[in-house]
Amino acid sequence: MNAPMPNAPEPLLPVDGKGVRSAREIPFLADGRHGPDLLEISEAIQPIVELVAHRDSQTPMMIAVVGPSGAGKSFTLGRIAAGVEALRAAAKTVDGPFVSQIVTVSLDAAAIATDPAAHLAAATYAALCRDNGDGGYAALADEAAHAGADPHLAASKAAERHDEARRRLDAERQARDETEARRARLSDVVLFETPGSRVDAYARASRGRIEARLRRFELLTGEPTANFKELVRDFAGAGAGSRLGLALRSIWAYRRQSRLLLGAIVFFLLALAVSQARGPIVASWLKGLSAGWAADWIAAHGDWMDYAITAFLILGGLALALNLWRAFIFTASLYRGVRLLNYEVRERGRELDAASARLNQRVASLSAEAEAAARHAEAADRRAKLRGPVAAERGPAPMFLDPTQAPQAAARAFFAALDRAADGQGEAGAPPVSVTPNPPAAVPKRIVLVIDNLDALSPAQALQAIETARSLFGRAFVGLFAFDPRRLAAAIGDKARLTESVDKLFQIVFNAGRVNGVGGERLVARLLGGAAQPSRRAYDARQSILGEPIGAAEGALLTALAPFAAATPRGVKRYLNIYRLARVGATSKAAVALALAVEQGGDDKTRGAFARLIAENPDGAVPEPLEPPALVAAMRAARASGLGALRSTDLVEAQALANRYQLGV
Numbered sequence: 201m202n203a204p205m206p207n208a209p210e211p212l213l214p215v216d217g218k219g220v221r222s223a224r225e226i227p228f229l230a231d232g233r234h235g236p237d238l239l240e241i242s243e244a245i246q247p248i249v250e251l252v253a254h255r256d257s258q259t260p261m262m263i264a265v266v267g268p269s270g271a272g273k274s275f276t277l278g279r280i281a282a283g284v285e286a287l288r289a290a291a292k293t294v295d296g297p298f299v300s301q302i303v304t305v306s307l308d309a310a311a312i313a314t315d316p317a318a319h320l321a322a323a324t325y326a327a328l329c330r331d332n333g334d335g336g337y338a339a340l341a342d343e344a345a346h347a348g349a350d351p352h353l354a355a356s357k358a359a360e361r362h363d364e365a366r367r368r369l370d371a372e373r374q375a376r377d378e379t380e381a382r383r384a385r386l387s388d389v390v391l392f393e394t395p396g397s398r399v400d401a402y403a404r405a406s407r408g409r410i411e412a413r414l415r416r417f418e419l420l421t422g423e424p425t426a427n428f429k430e431l432v433r434d435f436a437g438a439g440a441g442s443r444l445g446l447a448l449r450s451i452w453a454y455r456r457q458s459r460l461l462l463g464a465i466v467f468f469l470l471a472l473a474v475s476q477a478r479g480p481i482v483a484s485w486l487k488g489l490s491a492g493w494a495a496d497w498i499a500a501h502g503d504w505m506d507y508a509i510t511a512f513l514i515l516g517g518l519a520l521a522l523n524l525w526r527a528f529i530f531t532a533s534l535y536r537g538v539r540l541l542n543y544e545v546r547e548r549g550r551e552l553d554a555a556s557a558r559l560n561q562r563v564a565s566l567s568a569e570a571e572a573a574a575r576h577a578e579a580a581d582r583r584a585k586l587r588g589p590v591a592a593e594r595g596p597a598p599m600f601l602d603p604t605q606a607p608q609a610a611a612r613a614f615f616a617a618l619d620r621a622a623d624g625q626g627e628a629g630a631p632p633v634s635v636t637p638n639p640p641a642a643v644p645k646r647i648v649l650v651i652d653n654l655d656a657l658s659p660a661q662a663l664q665a666i667e668t669a670r671s672l673f674g675r676a677f678v679g680l681f682a683f684d685p686r687r688l689a690a691a692i693g694d695k696a697r698l699t700e701s702v703d704k705l706f707q708i709v710f711n712a713g714r715v716n717g718v719g720g721e722r723l724v725a726r727l728l729g730g731a732a733q734p735s736r737r738a739y740d741a742r743q744s745i746l747g748e749p750i751g752a753a754e755g756a757l758l759t760a761l762a763p764f765a766a767a768t769p770r771g772v773k774r775y776l777n778i779y780r781l782a783r784v785g786a787t788s789k790a791a792v793a794l795a796l797a798v799e800q801g802g803d804d805k806t807r808g809a810f811a812r813l814i815a816e817n818p819d820g821a822v823p824e825p826l827e828p829p830a831l832v833a834a835m836r837a838a839r840a841s842g843l844g845a846l847r848s849t850d851l852v853e854a855q856a857l858a859n860r861y862q863l864g865v
Contacts, residue, residue: 237279239272239715240715241272241275241276241279241712241715242279242283244710244715244860245276245279245280245283245710246283246739246745246784247745247746247780247781247782247784248263248280248708248710248781249280249283249284249287249739250287250298250739250744250745250746251708251746251781252280252284252646252648252678252680253284253287253288253291253298253299253302253646254297254298254299254744254746255297255298255299255645256297259646259673259675259676259677259678260670260673260674260675260676260677260678260679261677261678261679261707261708262669262670262673262678262679262681262705262706262707262708263280263678263679263680263681263706263707263708263709263710264681264682264683264685264702264705264706264708264709264710265277265280265680265681265682265683265710265712266682266683266684266685266709266710266711266712266713266863266864267684267711267712267713267714267864268684268686268713269655269684271712271713272712272713272715273652273682273683273684273712274652274653274682275712276682276710276712276715277650277652277680277682278652280650280680281304281306281648281650281680283739284302284304284648285302285304286739287302287739287741288300288302288304290739290740290741291741293741294741294742295742296740296741296742296743296744297743297744297747298741298744299645299646300645301642301643301644301645301646302644302645302646302647302648303324303327303328303337303644303646303647303648304327304648304650305323305324305327305647305648305649305650306323306650306652307319307320307323307649307650307651307652308652308653308656309651309652309653309654309656309657309662309665310653310656310657312651312665313657313661313665315607315608316664316665316668316669317607317608317611317612317668317672318607318608318610318611320611320615320649320668320669320672321610321611321614321615321672322611323649324341324614324615324618324647324649325341325344325345325614327647328340328341328644328647329341337642337643337644339642340618340621340642340643340644342576342579343579343617343621344614344615344617344618344621345610345614346580355577355580355581357580358573358576358577358579358580358581359577359580359581361573361576361577362570362573362574362576362577365566365569365570365573366570368566369563369566369567369569369570372559372562372563372566373563375559376556376559376560376562376563379552379555379556379559380556382552383549383552383553383556386545386548386549386552387433387436387437387541387545388433389548390541390544390545390548391429391432391433391541392426392429394544394548397540397544398540398541398543398544399429399432399537399540399541399544400425400429402536402537402540403425403428403429403537404425406533407424407425409533410424410425410428410533411424413526413529413530413533414427414428416456416526416530417450417456417457417526417530419431428533428537429537431534431537432534432537432538432541433541435534435535435537435538436537436538436541436542447527447531450526450527450530450531451523451524451527456526457523457526457527460519460520460522460523460526461519461520461523463515463516463519464515464516464517464519464520464523465516466516467512467513467515467516467519468512468513468516470508470512471508471509471510471512471513471516474505474508474509474512475505475509611672612671612672615672615673615674616674618647618674618676618677619674619675619676621643622643622644622674622675622676623674623675643676644676645676646676646677646678647676647677647678648677648678648679648680649669649673649677649678649679649680650680651665651669651679651680651681651682652682653682654666654681654682654683655683655684655687658691659687659688659689659690659691659692660691662683662687662688662691663688663691663692663701666681666683666705667705669681670705681706685698685702685863685864685865686865688701688702689865695865698863698865699863699865702863703770703771703774704770707773707774707777708777708778708781708861709861709862709863710860710861711859711860711861711862711863711864713864714856714859714860714862714864715860745784745785746780746781746784750780753841753842753843754789754793754841754843756841757789757790757793757837757838757841757843758775758776758779758793760834760837761775761793761794761797761834761837761838762775764797764798764801764802764830764833764834765796765797765800765801766800766801767801771800771801774800775796775797775800775801778796778800778858778861779792779793779796781861782796782854782857782858782860782861786844786853786854786857787844787849787850787853788843788844788845788846788847788850788853788854789843789844790838790839790841790842790843790844790845790846791838791844791845791846791850791851791853791854792854792857792858793838793841793843794834794835794838794846794851794854795810795851795854795855795857795858796854796857796858796861797834798810798831798834798858799855799858799859799862800858800862802830802831805828806828806830806831809825809827809828809831810825810831810855811855813825814848814851814852814855817848818848819848820847820848821845821846821847821848822846822847822848822851824836
C-alpha cells in the first residue's frame with residue numbers, strides 16, 4: 201500500500217536555496233507562499249500581471265485576490281508581485297508595452313490595523329526611497345512628505361535638524377582630533393598621564409634604586425620617578441646611534457663618573473711610575489743627583505715595589521670597573537624603561553588607531569548626514585518662500601498641519617502630492633520670480649501596493665483598511681489585496697450588499713479558489729509522484745497578450761450583452777475589463793462573453809438555468825433554453841456573432857474562466 205508508484209518522476213522542491221530534494225525525502229512540507237506551482241497559478245495570473253505593468257492601463261486600479269482560507273491567496277499575490285517585478289526588470293532592456301518605472305510596496309495587513317493611512321504612507325515612502333535599480337525616488341518622496349505640513353514650520357524643523365547634525369559632527373570631529381593628538385603624543389601620555397602603566401609600575405617598584413642611580417649621576421632634580429620618566433622619554437626619542445652615544449657618555453659625562461675615571465688614570469700612572477722607578481735609568485738618574493741611597497733602597501725593597509704596583513693596578517681597575525658598572529646599570533634601567541614604554545605604546549596605539557578609524561567613519565557618516573540635512577533645509581526654505589509670507593508675519597500655523605499632530609492628514613497629503621506629481625501638476629502656486637524652484641523629481645509610472653493577510657484583522661478593520669487605501673490611491677496607483685470575502689460579510693451584511701461593496705471597491709476580482717479543478721487526490725499525486733512544476737514563469741516584455749484590440753464583431757456582441765451583464769456604468773466597465781482578461785487563451789470568445797455576462801449580471805435563476813443547460817448537454821452543441829428570456833436573447837446574440845461555437849466543452853471552459861473573476865460567495 202505504501203510502495204511508491206513505479207517510474208513516476210518526483211517533484212523537486214527548493215531547500216534553503218542550496219539545491220533541491222524530492223518531496224518524498226522531506227519529512228514536513230511547510231504551509232508557505234514559496235514552493236512549486238502545483239495549481240498552475242502562473243498561467244492564470246499572467247493577464248493580471250501584464251495588466252498591472254501595461255503602459256496603457258488606466259489607474260487607479262484595485263485588484264482583489266479572494267478565496268477561502270488555504271486556497272492559495274498569499275501564494276497568488278506573491279506570484280503576481282514577482283511577475284510585475286520580472287516585467288519591470290525586463291522592460292528596461294526592450295522596447296515593449298510595459299513600463300519599467302514601477303515601485304512595489306509589500307505590506308502585512310496586521311501591521312496597519314491601528315492607522316491604515318499612516319502605515320500605508322510610511323511604507324510607500326520607504327519604498328520610494330529604496331534603490332530598486334532606478335536610483336530610487338527619494339526626491340519625490342521628500343517633496344510629497346512635506347506636502348501636509350506648514351512649510352515655514354517644516355523649514356524651521358529642517359534647520360534645527362541641520363544644526364543638530366552639525367553639532368554632532370563637530371563633537372565627533374573634536375573627539376577624533378583629540379584621539380589623533382593623543383596618538384601623536386602617546387609616549388608622554390603613557391609616561392606622565394597614565395597611572396599604573398608598565399613604566400610607571402617599574403619606576404615605582406624600583407624607586408629606591410633609581411633614586412640612588414640618579415643621585416650618583418647628579419641627575420636628581422626633583423621627584424625621582426618623574427626624573428626617570430623624563431630620561432626614558434629622551435632616551436626613547438633618540439635613534440639607535442644616539443642611544444649608543446648616550447650609553448658611552450654615561451661613562452665620562454657625569455662628575456662622579458669622571459672622578460672614577462680620573463682616579464683610575466692616576467692609579468694606573470702611579471703603577472707605571474713605580475714600575476719605571478725600578479729600572480736602570482731611574483737608578484742612574486738618582487745617583488747623578490747624589491741620591492744613591494734612594495736607588496739602593498729601591499733595589500733593596502723590590503718586593504715592596506711589586507706590592508705597590510699591584511695595589512695601584514687593582515685600585516685603578518676597581519675605579520674603572522665601578523665606573524663601567526654604574527654606567528651599565530644606569531643604561532640598562534633606561535633601556536628597560538624604553539622597552540616597557542614601546543610595548544605600552546604599541547598596545548595602546550592599536551586601541552587608539554581603532555578608535556580613530558571608528559571616529560573617522562562616524563565623521564564621514566555624520567558629514568553625509570549633515571550635507572543631506574543642509575539640502576533638506578535648503579529645499580524646505582525654498583518651499584516656504586514659494587508658499588507666501590514668513591510665519592512671523594502670518595502667526596502660528598494650525599496644529600492640524602503638523603504631521604506629528606495629525607498623521608492621517610499628513611498621510612493623505614502625501615498621497616495627494618504623489619497624485620499631483622503623477623499627473624504632472626506639481627505643487628499649487630507659481631513660484632516668485634526671485635526664487636529658482638527645485639528641478640523636477642523623477643516620478644514612477646506605477647506604484648503597486650501589495651497588501652496581504654487581511655484575514656488577520658477583524659472584518660470591520662479589514663474593510664476600513666481597504667476603504668482607506670481606496671480613498672488614498674490616485675494616479676499611477678495599483679492596489680493588490682488578498683482576503684476571504686466571507687469574513688467581510690459580518691461587517692457588510694448579506695451577500696447582495698457584500699457583492700455590491702466589493703464591486704464598488706475593486707475593478708478586478710481574482711478567485712484563487714477557482715483557478716482549476718485540481719482536487720486533493722491530484723495535489724497529493726503531484727506532490728509525491730507527479731511532474732515538477734516550474735517555480736517561476738518567464739514573461740516576454742516585448743509584447744503583451746492583452747494587446748489584441750476588441751474587433752468589430754466582439755464590440756457588437758459585447759454591446760448586445762451589456763444590458764444583460766450590467767446595469768450601471770461601473771458594471772459595464774467591470775464587464776469589459778474582465779472580458780479582456782478572460783478571453784486570453786479561450787477557445788470561443790463568444791462563449792466567454794456569454795458566460796461572463798451570465799455570471800456577472802444574471803440572477804440565481806438565470807445562473808441556475810445556464811448551469812443546467814451545460815450539465816444536461818455534456819456532448820456536442822447546446823440548444824437554446826426555453827427561459828428565461830434574457831438568457832435566450834444572450835445565447836442568440838452569441839451564436840450570431842461568429843466568434844466561436846457554443847458547444848458544451850466551450851461553455852464549460854468559458855464558465856471556469858468567468859468564475860475565476862467572480863467573488864464566489
